[in-house]
Amino acid sequence: MEPDPQLVDALKRLAAGQLAPEDWLTWWQDHADRAAEQLNRGQWLRRKPPTPGGFGPPSRCALVSQQEAFNLLTKWGIEHERSDRYEQAWEADFAKFTAELKQKQAQKKKLLRPSWDRLKPAFPKLARFLTRNLDEVMELAEPSSEEEVAQWEQSHGLKLPKSYRSFLLTCTGALVIGDTVQIGLPHTFQHPDEPDLPSAGLICFGDYWLEADGDQVLFAPAEPGCEPAVLYYSHSEPSVRVVADDFSAWLESLPRSMNM
Numbered sequence: 001m002e003p004d005p006q007l008v009d010a011l012k013r014l015a016a017g018q019l020a021p022e023d024w025l026t027w028w029q030d031h032a033d034r035a036a037e038q039l040n041r042g043q044w045l046r047r048k049p050p051t052p053g054g055f056g057p058p059s060r061c062a063l064v065s066q067q068e069a070f071n072l073l074t075k076w077g078i079e080h081e082r083s084d085r086y087e088q089a090w091e092a093d094f095a096k097f098t099a100e101l102k103q104k105q106a107q108k109k110k111l112l113r114p115s116w117d118r119l120k121p122a123f124p125k126l127a128r129f130l131t132r133n134l135d136e137v138m139e140l141a142e143p144s145s146e147e148e149v150a151q152w153e154q155s156h157g158l159k160l161p162k163s164y165r166s167f168l169l170t171c172t173g174a175l176v177i178g179d180t181v182q183i184g185l186p187h188t189f190q191h192p193d194e195p196d197l198p199s200a201g202l203i204c205f206g207d208y209w210l211e212a213d214g215d216q217v218l219f220a221p222a223e224p225g226c227e228p229a230v231l232y233y234s235h236s237e238p239s240v241r242v243v244a245d246d247f248s249a250w251l252e253s254l255p256r257s258m259n260m
Contacts, residue, residue: 003076004038006031011069014062017083021058024065025049043072057097059089105134115140118171122248129255136178144173144185156190159224163247164205180258182207183217191218198240199233205247210257212236217243217250 010027013019019027028035028049036044049061063086073080112130119127130137149168153159160168174184183206191199202218209215214235222228230250232243244250 003078004034007035007038008073008076008078011073012078012080014066014069015073015083016081017066017085019062021062021086021089024062025058028065039072043068057090057093059086059093062086063090108134108137112137112140115142115172118143122166122171123251125252125255129258130177133177137176138178139174139176141172141174141184143170144168148173148185152185152188158190158203158221160188160203161219161222161227161247162225163227164219167247167251177254177258180209181254190221198238202231202233202240204233208232219247 010019010024010031014024032048049065050056051061066083066086070080070082109131112134116127116131119130130140146169149160149165168185172184174182174186176182187204187206189204191197191202191204193201199216199218202220204216204218206217207215208217210232211234216233216235218231218233218240219228220231227246229242230244230247231240233240244253
């Protein structure tokens with residue numbers, strides 16, 4: 001089968017860098033079905049431009065298609081020009097993206113600096129871990145107020161463990177790390193007292209998806225001044241097991257368990 005002249009013309013213009021990346025993407029959307037009639041499945045997939053966004057900007061998508069256009073035109077014995085337009089555009093776009101990313105990271109680091117400074121004295125390993133994994137820090141809120149913590153305790157008729165209470169009041173009221181850890185006062189509640197569940201009556205202080213979605217970290221209600229062990233609640237089984245002697249020990253063990 002002779003190559004379709006319209007497809008050949010588009011590939012030659014792509015090879016020569018005569019099409020804007022956005023124009024190539026538009027051309028493909030309009031002619032993909034016709035191209036599928038001319039190419040085998042492998043050829044069609046290799047010429048199909050990736051979707052901009054997750055793969056990168058249009059310049060990178062055009063560059064990938066251009067490399068395959070070179071191969072196909074050569075295979076067909078069709079003379080064509082070779083341009084580095086898309087390669088240069090992709091390099092410029094990548095440099096711009098890198099610069100913007102660095103700027104955002106610097107702004108985020110500046111914004112979170114006070115929170116890190118509050119964490120360092122009591123939780124140095126965690127503070128260092130968060131500094132090194134800035135992209136994973138989704139939230140590091142201001143400390144909770146004494147009134148907010150007291151209101152939670154009064155409404156539940158429970159006293160929070162001293163170390164956890166201190167964390168909320170002096171460090172942060174909410175900490176979210178990636179999609180694994182979500183702890184703090186907004187995430188603290190008491191499980192219903194259902195005797196058939198191992199979590200019955202226990203205090204959940206957040207989500208901890210170490211093994212699976214829906215898993216939590218818990219305390220057993222304790223007398224004021226006592227430091228209960230931290231329990232891991234696996235909701236798929238369901239089961240509860242001890243993972244740390246107390247809240248402070250658990251929090252400082254997070255960097256090692258998350259293995260980032």
